[in-house]
Amino acid sequence: MHYETIIGLEVHVQLQTKTKIFCGCSSAFNPDNPNVQTCPVCLGLPGSLPVMNRTAFRLSLKTALALGCDIARFTKWDRKQYYYPDLPKGYQISQYDLPFSSNGFVEIDTDLERGETKKIRLIRAHLEEDAGKNLHDESGRGHDSHVDLNRAGTPLLEIVSQPDLRSAAEAKTYLEELKLLLTYIGVSDCNMQEGSLRCDANVNLWVHTDDGQKIATPIVEVKNLNSFRGVEQAIDFEVARQIEDWERTHAKLGDVAKQTRGWDANRGATFAQRGKEEASDYRYFPDPDLTPVTVSDEFFAEVKSELCELPASRRRRYRADLGLSHYDADVIVSQGDHFTAYFEQVAKLCGDGKQAANWLTQDVQRELNSRSLSIDAFPISPAVLGDLLKRVTASQITVKSAREVFDALLAEHEAATERHEVVELSTALAEKIIADRGLAIVSDTGAITAIIAGVIARNPKPVADFKSGKQAAVGSLIGQIMKELKGADAKVVRQMLIDELSKP
Numbered sequence: 001m002h003y004e005t006i007i008g009l010e011v012h013v014q015l016q017t018k019t020k021i022f023c024g025c026s027s028a029f030n031p032d033n034p035n036v037q038t039c040p041v042c043l044g045l046p047g048s049l050p051v052m053n054r055t056a057f058r059l060s061l062k063t064a065l066a067l068g069c070d071i072a073r074f075t076k077w078d079r080k081q082y083y084y085p086d087l088p089k090g091y092q093i094s095q096y097d098l099p100f101s102s103n104g105f106v107e108i109d110t111d112l113e114r115g116e117t118k119k120i121r122l123i124r125a126h127l128e129e130d131a132g133k134n135l136h137d138e139s140g141r142g143h144d145s146h147v148d149l150n151r152a153g154t155p156l157l158e159i160v161s162q163p164d165l166r167s168a169a170e171a172k173t174y175l176e177e178l179k180l181l182l183t184y185i186g187v188s189d190c191n192m193q194e195g196s197l198r199c200d201a202n203v204n205l206w207v208h209t210d211d212g213q214k215i216a217t218p219i220v221e222v223k224n225l226n227s228f229r230g231v232e233q234a235i236d237f238e239v240a241r242q243i244e245d246w247e248r249t250h251a252k253l254g255d256v257a258k259q260t261r262g263w264d265a266n267r268g269a270t271f272a273q274r275g276k277e278e279a280s281d282y283r284y285f286p287d288p289d290l291t292p293v294t295v296s297d298e299f300f301a302e303v304k305s306e307l308c309e310l311p312a313s314r315r316r317r318y319r320a321d322l323g324l325s326h327y328d329a330d331v332i333v334s335q336g337d338h339f340t341a342y343f344e345q346v347a348k349l350c351g352d353g354k355q356a357a358n359w360l361t362q363d364v365q366r367e368l369n370s371r372s373l374s375i376d377a378f379p380i381s382p383a384v385l386g387d388l389l390k391r392v393t394a395s396q397i398t399v400k401s402a403r404e405v406f407d408a409l410l411a412e413h414e415a416a417t418e419r420h421e422v423v424e425l426s427t428a429l430a431e432k433i434i435a436d437r438g439l440a441i442v443s444d445t446g447a448i449t450a451i452i453a454g455v456i457a458r459n460p461k462p463v464a465d466f467k468s469g470k471q472a473a474v475g476s477l478i479g480q481i482m483k484e485l486k487g488a489d490a491k492v493v494r495q496m497l498i499d500e501l502s503k504p
């Protein structure tokens with residue numbers, strides 16, 4: 001007998017709009033000033049009327065397109081009835097039987113070394129409003145509870161996956177990929193500390209018995225997970241708990257009602273909450289205050305044209321066109337769209353994707369980490385780095401010299417910052433550093449010949465020694481020539497010098 005873990009995730013994403021979904025109140029995160037971002041609409045006062053925020057719908061549509069969903073050209077709003085202190089209307093405006101999008105998928109990497117991927121199918125993505133927040137006194141002294149309605153009415157996109165995930169690690173990878181995609185297309189900041197991305201996990205088991213049966217156990221929904229680590233830990237905890245439960249009760253799917261559990265991060269355990277309501281308990285019905293939404297061809301095309309290249313496609317392109325490994329392509333794309341834009345510019349300028357990837361994932365990344373900088377604030381522009389690496393590709397300087405220039409540029413920037421000055425780290429400055437330090441590989445034989453002639457003229461004694469048969473005399477001459485040339489190939493110089501001295 002063995003167990004298979006079955007996981008489906010419901011992800012709630014706060015959309016990056018300035019105002020709430022059905023009123024003009026600010027949707028900014030503002031926990032320090034409770035209840036200041038409210039109005040009759042989001043307070044649910046009688047007589048107030050909601051009006052849909054077009055931007056919220058546009059961002060949702062953009063996301064659904066990026067997720068490969070089918071888009072419904074006609075969609076409507078429904079009231080989901082339940083009472084809770086953070087929901088003053090007594091119902092949440094959501095989408096029930098006609099969500100604006102369905103199907104779609106997220107492709108995740110399951111093995112970077114081997115380049116194995118898996119498609120996690122989506123059931124639907126729909127738009128709804130967020131509730132407020134209940135704040136309970138946890139000091140143990142008082143018994144006060146407060147309600148903050150600043151968040152009530154913030155636009156939320158709910159993305160529901162099929163139960164295609166098979167482990168806590170896969171669930172985490174799925175969330176990371178989804179978060180990356182949402183930030184690439186700019187629909188959400190996905191700030192988990194501020195609750196912009198939250199997740200409910202539906203977890204159960206398939207028990208594969210020795211006689212070939214497959215038995216599903218009851219589904220448990222773990223609510224409100226707000227960190228990737230929390231998702232992983234909660235799933236692992238649930239799997240162990242459900243195996244124990246199965247061995248004790250042998251309860252199958254359908255034997256007991258679906259259970260809802262919370263996650264206690266401090267104890268590292270899930271705990272039982274209310275029994276999960278069935279859809280019929282919510283008494284959904286179409287909201288009579290809001291008109292249904294129809295998506296015109298023009299609007300559809302407009303939103304589609306705003307989509308940028310998605311992370312999965314970028315990884316593929318970097319592997320196919322630039323020859324990067326699965327690992328390097330993943331590291332670069334995971335850093336976000338500004339980092340990839342920087343990388344692409346450097347790769348294009350230097351004409352060597354692998355070299356650009358090495359520099360970006362090692363040298364640049366190391367400097368960013370040690371300075372706690374984002375790529376936008378990195379003092380060396382992609383134009384300057386690209387030009388520097390082009391010199392390496394063209395054998396004008398060595399990789400070692402390029403590192404020296406790179407470090408020197410950063411040192412210049414640091415020194416200027418200390419003096420409260422601004423220095424432009426330009427290509428010209430890099431060129432000057434190369435010249436001042438004599439880092440250029442001299443391949444121009446004319447220049448080498450001129451320097452050799454100069455050294456011969458200034459050193460009659462060693463020249464005479466060599467001509468009288470003392471081969472060793474050439475050493476001191478080469479030393480002087482190399483000092484002037486630096487970047488040149490010593491073997492070539494030696495041969496040229498001997499040829500010159502051997503002339504009758």
Ligand SMILES: [Zn+2]
Pocket residue numbers: 020023024025037038039040041042043153
């Ligand atoms: Zn409002």
